[in-house]
Amino acid sequence: MRVVKEAEARRNEILDAAEELFGQKGFDGTSTGDILGKVGIARGTLYYHFKSKEDIMDALIERTNATILHAAQQIAEDKSIPVIERILRAVMALNISSGDGSSTEIMEHIHKPQNALMHQKIQKAVIHGVPPILASIISEGIEQGIFNTPYPYECMEMVVVYATTIFDQDMVEMTEDERMSRILAFIANVERLLGAGSGSLMSVMQMFGGSGGVEAGNGDE
Amino acid sequence: MRVVKEAEARRNEILDAAEELFGQKGFDGTSTGDILGKVGIARGTLYYHFKSKEDIMDALIERTNATILHAAQQIAEDKSIPVIERILRAVMALNISSGDGSSTEIMEHIHKPQNALMHQKIQKAVIHGVPPILASIISEGIEQGIFNTPYPYECMEMVVVYATTIFDQDMVEMTEDERMSRILAFIANVERLLGAGSGSLMSVMQMFGGSGGVEAGNGDE
């Protein structure tokens, strides 16, 4: 039983299988044998296309990242959308999406206590890729007088690092209430960082899916 | 050749060896065989004291953390030290120290591209343990009118998450200049978060070893 395909097709088959398996069982929990079985190829074939198991992970992250960042970048450049709305949409594009309707929901099930390495690599990619995109939008906001900070990039870096660590990962166990109050504090803090008016960013709360009627018309402080 | 010791003594011998080896070669790069050789015991003995390799790491992190956090806590409670100075000292206590002069400089060489799992676990412990300590100092500062924020805890959480990710790890490659400008921006951002006067936190810059006006003298790297 021998099926020959174009190298890139095989590569993607392997990545697809790896994506699903890593999501289910984690990187360490997935053996190359699992991938072999799922794709239906032999050991040698896998190592013909990838030089190591880790190489598969790297390729997977790059593939996903390219797709996701591109989508966010597109949105960021669309000056027809108001700044605040655009931030919201750009961030949304990073969370789920992908475009072609296929899976690519790595972000979904990656938050396992396992996959530490994968986690780290993804975060590195995110920290590298996302802040520049958001900072460009912020800069526009500054020109429009919506924001006011000398450090748009560093602000976004801080925001992204914090949000991905606390909200996307399972670094801190939280009840639904704790989460909600963290989100409120977070938004208030971001407003300060960006020099935005108090409450001006409350509309972005919908980014944090789950519960929470956006009803929050509270004026604290 | 058979040497019998008290269980806790052996446990600590094993942890000492693991600490050094993990620091040198990383967690994945260290085999249980390496530890065995270094301590001079047999396989079975290791698994008599620890239930798995990961269990060794957990114990190691807990041991280190207990020491470090305790030191920082002590400082935080010393109301004779001015608030700003106290923050500085508490953070210093987290970085190196340990107390008894022995090693415990995990934080030193842990920042390797390897040890992802260890990294994650340490960060989790830090995120859990440090913000409460710092927040208590901040709260005092608020009473004294030095700071002004409704969210001292969340601010510290954000600060700690960001600083450990960007400055302590190698998440982002930076030149010395980039690092310096990141630090400046960071301090300015923290001042905003805490509602502190502009420039009031510049003195804490010495926390970030290396260059900067502190003249500490060490030329690392």
Place this chain on the structure above:
DNA sequence: ATTCACCGACCGACTGTCTGTCGGTAATTG
């Protein structure tokens, strides 16, 4: 004060699993 039963600490051969390699084979292409 000697014997003996007991138990915690210790040993190391062994097992199962996993990653990565290598020589060889089938399909494809020019």
Place this chain on the structure above:
DNA sequence: CAATTACCGACAGACAGTCGGTCGGTGAAT
């Protein structure tokens, strides 16, 4: 009908964890 490209699967090497068994010390009983 070469030469290249994709593929195969047996194999080597390494490693984490297990298990039956051993040894030294300690306290109780003789």
